[in-house]
Amino acid sequence: MKTVYVVCATGIATSTMLRLKVEKFLEEQGIEARVLQYRVTEISPERTQADVILATTEIPPEFEKVATVINGISLITGIGQTETLQNLARALRENP
């Protein structure tokens, strides 16, 4: 099963909003994936199990080598939200 990290600077506030939206979206789309919520300073490129990292804040560039990193700010502001969710779906469906 694919794993999505939803990440923000506290692991509390905006990542919770991301998680709720992502879980709802994945369910609607029938995509099975684990959604885990983290604080940006808790995750490391060596330990990560994420296929996709969706973050409301900047993620260190090293992560781009180990996962697909998507900017999730649009899910908080509501502007450009559909496109972000489509990117997420594509990332989860494409890579084996």
Place this chain on the structure above:
Amino acid sequence: MEGILSSIGEFLNGLGPLIALPVVIAILGIILGQKWDSAIRSGLMTAVAFVGIFLTVGLLGSTVSTIGQTFAQNTGTNLDVIDIGWPAASALAFATPVGNLIIPLGILLNVLLLLFGLTQTLDVDIWNFWHMAFVGALVQFVTGSFILGLFAALLTLVVALFLADWSAPLIQRHFKMPGVSIPHLQSAGYMLLALPFAWLFNKVAFLKNLKLNPDTIRKRLGLLGEPMVLGFIIGFLLGILGGQSLKDAILTAVNTAAVMLLIPRMVSILVEALTPVAEAASNFMTSRFKGREFYIGLDSAILAGNSTVIASGLLLVPLEILLALALSPLGNRTLPFIDLADGVFVAAMLAPLVAGDVILTTLLGVIVMGVGLIFTTLLAPGVTQLVNTSSLGLDIPTGYATYTVMSDAAIPTSYGLYYLFQTPAGVAVVVSLLLVVGLYFLKRRVKLENVLGGE
């Protein structure tokens, strides 16, 4: 009017945070167009979150009390005021008379300010209204008046919105985040105090040449960025310095680690409960302001992943402890503790003032927290009262000193209003309103970038 608001406040507070805020949240959700079952679920989840927070805050109480006075006695320092941290403070603030009403009244005020064109920020981050409730609770403590507390809380919201408007162009450009602004006092509040120093730093060429690579800091100090690990280290050090046996110090360390991990988890349930309401509010407002340009007001956490912000936030961990010790002859008694984990919030809106330079951002952080620490000590009676009277039931052993919240009590709006409202009420109201009007003209007339002297 005053009488009605007062009695609503008292009635709600009499019900306690397990009933009052959940009911307010559910009703607000329905008014804003949330489906009724989802609104009731939000209300119930708010109550459940409070139950979880109370449980974990109890753990915090017993952990800090073991460190408290023994640390001050055994080390010969005066640091006997313990920092309970913002996650617990947020629940405390919502569990006060002002806290019960701040979300609906805050949304209403934001809508009115948008309608009259006084702000461009639509604050969808209603979760952070707790900062306003915190100020309100402090002012209610000082004045004994619920109405003045509510007034101060709403005034704080206006300040947050104005600061967000003012800093928006700089923030959007520096962090490459179009359309957002940050009405989040835990960062924006420090910005005002830092401005003159940022201006000075930008003038001095020599300071600009002290470059430090943020990624090196992040890699070296990365462990301090994980609250659980930081909690273990801090808990262990404080335990040992406080004269505990090795076994007890390890237990203190494990409990501190648990507090650092568990309270935020519980608080995230509260955020989860409020999210559908925030969404309903955001839809409600965006549909009514169609075609108008406005900024979406968000939590400064969205800025905190920036490498400079992380690096400065990490550097501030040891620096805040050193500051607390260095400032103890000047009256600081605050022992930095739980909020050590959140230096990123201090740094978030300081970084763009000095073009993202790590050393200068950290220096600004040291200045605002240095000034702030003294005030966290001075505000401790108010915070302790807040802990005692909110129905959270934090276990305070007899003879134990006092609590504070390092992050929020160090925000200029918190201590500014705390002291302003110690003057006669009429004076306090007039002066605070004049200051807000002044801030309005400042944001309208003066570009923040020009104040900084260009990059």
